[in-house]
Amino acid sequence: MTHKSAITIKDVAQAAGCGVATASRVLNNSGSASADVRERVETAARDLGFSFSAIGRALQSRRSMTIGCLVPSLANPVFAEAVQGVQAELQGSGYQLLISCSNYDEAADDAALEMLLSKDTDALIATMVAPERSAALQLAGRRGIPVALMFHDPMEGFVTSYVDNVEAAREVARQFARLGHRRTGFLALRFSTSDRSRNRYAGFLAECRAGGLPDPALIEIGEAEARQPDRLAVILGQHPGLTAIFASNDFLAIALQNAARLLGWRVPQDMSVAGFDGIEIGRLLEVPLATIETSPEAMGRQAARLLLERLQGGAPVQPPALSFHFRAGATLAPPTPGKGDDGRVAAQPPSAPPAETAQQG
Amino acid sequence: MTHKSAITIKDVAQAAGCGVATASRVLNNSGSASADVRERVETAARDLGFSFSAIGRALQSRRSMTIGCLVPSLANPVFAEAVQGVQAELQGSGYQLLISCSNYDEAADDAALEMLLSKDTDALIATMVAPERSAALQLAGRRGIPVALMFHDPMEGFVTSYVDNVEAAREVARQFARLGHRRTGFLALRFSTSDRSRNRYAGFLAECRAGGLPDPALIEIGEAEARQPDRLAVILGQHPGLTAIFASNDFLAIALQNAARLLGWRVPQDMSVAGFDGIEIGRLLEVPLATIETSPEAMGRQAARLLLERLQGGAPVQPPALSFHFRAGATLAPPTPGKGDDGRVAAQPPSAPPAETAQQG
DNA sequence: TTGTAGGCGTTATCAC
DNA sequence: GTGATAACGCCTACAA
Numbered sequence: 001m002t003h004k005s006a007i008t009i010k011d012v013a014q015a016a017g018c019g020v021a022t023a024s025r026v027l028n029n030s031g032s033a034s035a036d037v038r039e040r041v042e043t044a045a046r047d048l049g050f051s052f053s054a055i056g057r058a059l060q061s062r063r064s065m066t067i068g069c070l071v072p073s074l075a076n077p078v079f080a081e082a083v084q085g086v087q088a089e090l091q092g093s094g095y096q097l098l099i100s101c102s103n104y105d106e107a108a109d110d111a112a113l114e115m116l117l118s119k120d121t122d123a124l125i126a127t128m129v130a131p132e133r134s135a136a137l138q139l140a141g142r143r144g145i146p147v148a149l150m151f152h153d154p155m156e157g158f159v160t161s162y163v164d165n166v167e168a169a170r171e172v173a174r175q176f177a178r179l180g181h182r183r184t185g186f187l188a189l190r191f192s193t194s195d196r197s198r199n200r201y202a203g204f205l206a207e208c209r210a211g212g213l214p215d216p217a218l219i220e221i222g223e224a225e226a227r228q229p230d231r232l233a234v235i236l237g238q239h240p241g242l243t244a245i246f247a248s249n250d251f252l253a254i255a256l257q258n259a260a261r262l263l264g265w266r267v268p269q270d271m272s273v274a275g276f277d278g279i280e281i282g283r284l285l286e287v288p289l290a291t292i293e294t295s296p297e298a299m300g301r302q303a304a305r306l307l308l309e310r311l312q313g314g315a316p317v318q319p320p321a322l323s324f325h326f327r328a329g330a331t332l333a334p335p336t337p338g339k340g341d342d343g344r345v346a347a348q349p350p351s352a353p354p355a356e357t358a359q360q361g
Numbered sequence: 362m363t364h365k366s367a368i369t370i371k372d373v374a375q376a377a378g379c380g381v382a383t384a385s386r387v388l389n390n391s392g393s394a395s396a397d398v399r400e401r402v403e404t405a406a407r408d409l410g411f412s413f414s415a416i417g418r419a420l421q422s423r424r425s426m427t428i429g430c431l432v433p434s435l436a437n438p439v440f441a442e443a444v445q446g447v448q449a450e451l452q453g454s455g456y457q458l459l460i461s462c463s464n465y466d467e468a469a470d471d472a473a474l475e476m477l478l479s480k481d482t483d484a485l486i487a488t489m490v491a492p493e494r495s496a497a498l499q500l501a502g503r504r505g506i507p508v509a510l511m512f513h514d515p516m517e518g519f520v521t522s523y524v525d526n527v528e529a530a531r532e533v534a535r536q537f538a539r540l541g542h543r544r545t546g547f548l549a550l551r552f553s554t555s556d557r558s559r560n561r562y563a564g565f566l567a568e569c570r571a572g573g574l575p576d577p578a579l580i581e582i583g584e585a586e587a588r589q590p591d592r593l594a595v596i597l598g599q600h601p602g603l604t605a606i607f608a609s610n611d612f613l614a615i616a617l618q619n620a621a622r623l624l625g626w627r628v629p630q631d632m633s634v635a636g637f638d639g640i641e642i643g644r645l646l647e648v649p650l651a652t653i654e655t656s657p658e659a660m661g662r663q664a665a666r667l668l669l670e671r672l673q674g675g676a677p678v679q680p681p682a683l684s685f686h687f688r689a690g691a692t693l694a695p696p697t698p699g700k701g702d703d704g705r706v707a708a709q710p711p712s713a714p715p716a717e718t719a720q721q722g
Numbered sequence: 723t724t725g726t727a728g729g730c731g732t733t734a735t736c737a738c
Numbered sequence: 739g740t741g742a743t744a745a746c747g748c749c750t751a752c753a754a
Contacts, residue, residue: 008747019725024749031750034723054480055419056747059730064416066459066480073445075658080441084434087462096459096480098427101448119415119427119457229645251642258645281612284590284619286647297436369731380741385733392734393739417731420746 007048015044067095068116070126072104078277078296082150085300093308104193110136123307127151129193146310148303151196154318161303164321165196168292169203171326172246172274177211179334181244185217187256188248189226197248204246232259243335250275250282250291268333290329368409376405428456429477431487433465439638439657443511446661454669465554471497484668488512490554507671509664512557515679522664525682526557529653530564532687533607533635538572540695542605546578549609550587558609565607593620604696611636611643611652629694651690
């Protein structure tokens, strides 16, 4: 029937008939205390339903036992899973997770980080629009607050948990090339605010060039097009001749197939499609999605682990990129001669199906 | 070059040549201060890069400006979206979100809630395995801490943000019946730990009975079956004769279709399928998924709003259930005579396609 | 073994 | 208008 929680260690001490210091020592198992007093304090604490005030503790120990986490959005399963990984890894460590979302807005990014910082978080995990430009991130570094990034490439002064987007994208390009595709495209959402998307394009482009193929078409779309297949179809129609498209994520890849259907194109016969991320639903589709499989959960876990180690006094170490895996799916096939490829027949019509590949970026 | 953040209001006061009380007043715009001092304090604060310590404030104001949130898992997009909604609604309110996941474990549920409580959260948002059995939840209530539930039906002593699962499930049953289905099934994952799943089954069952139809088969599966189509196919094969299956969520509905394909069954010709939640990908599939569309994001927003109102002194009010919407999709069709239905022809072969329906539970 | 006292950063109170 | 001072809940010297 306690109305407002107000049982402090002082109350316990009083009930146990001892000083607060003693009560503190007993309850924390620090220092010494006679079996007698120990008994009384523990009983009192139990009877009163005492529990420590995290705030009081934080004030005195100068550690909030709280870790701040910033991601663009939890509506994106990739980030949600990463946070789930962070959360799982933090379980039992005593640290709690404070989260914030920027909705892919660079200004909000910085503001959110400052908010987190002002909450006295002991460490920070972040995925941002532009970490290299973030003043708040620099501030955290200067303050000596351990920071781990997620999804970003290694960056001076910060450790990061990531997959090598460039290398993964090259792998997609190789798979396309292997099948004989020459005229390809890269479908991107939020290209300007996502270094992941940009890196994937960069790798894709680089590998195409390395293979002596034409530069892939960069097709940037907005939220609206991504969610409305008919609008995406219109855009897709403006890029005739492409025989294979690499979408910067699986959701886009699925939307892309929908748009293709609206145009009467079959996947993979009329157009090959590959995605990125490896979301589970991709495997369950009627035509399983070819994609780069990654594990956002593992990424979150690793980031959290990096932080915990630093919080225990360890030195910052940049781990290697997390591995990825090319999932063949069934959305890839050789281009159909006559469609796309400028009427030219593929130089060497390949017969082998795409092979599963595992890589460490 | 500040090494460890150590600039307190005391430093500002000193630099400005005034007392801490004055500095506090100026920085908080409370009380009065001469333009002169005000100027000096503000300059000093800016120069020193001062920012309030949330902990110091929390200790003195007895409010942590923190809201705890417990969900089963962020790997489930439904909960992730709900949390995103909470987060969005809290934006700018000054409250920060502390999150925790239970992984659908009842014991972990209670432990996590206690953890959150011990962090002095000012309010709590929770989705649990069994809120009615949670001691920690009761404790929060007794302590006078505002609590809002998400996804749960209204419950004595707590407000909740929810959709009427029973009513929504009845709608699915009606759509099935309307098409002439008699022998139906309900596919459930985590039936014992999800009141949502149980409520959906209850509503489905009730409506079937109300329509004089046979009880639907309850098909419970585990994680393993949900992720491995071949295993799900085996189970599905053990239930011949069903012409329509209601899956307790969209992911399951998609996995179900995959399993059906493995058995050589076509959807919807050989089997109708409906899901629940209304995830976006469902719309983009080659055969768009029939489902109950809900908005976890709106649910999260509402829960957060309820809390904010209470934190501002408002009385707890239980809002009506959030609306849902039956999305017709293309996975529903009349049963094929000769398959399933015990060879009997549907009593009144319906011709109308399923209609879109909007409801307020 | 035990208790008293000081301080962590803030704000509210209350004299001046 | 301003500035000491006393909490807030806790822990850690330091003293007894």
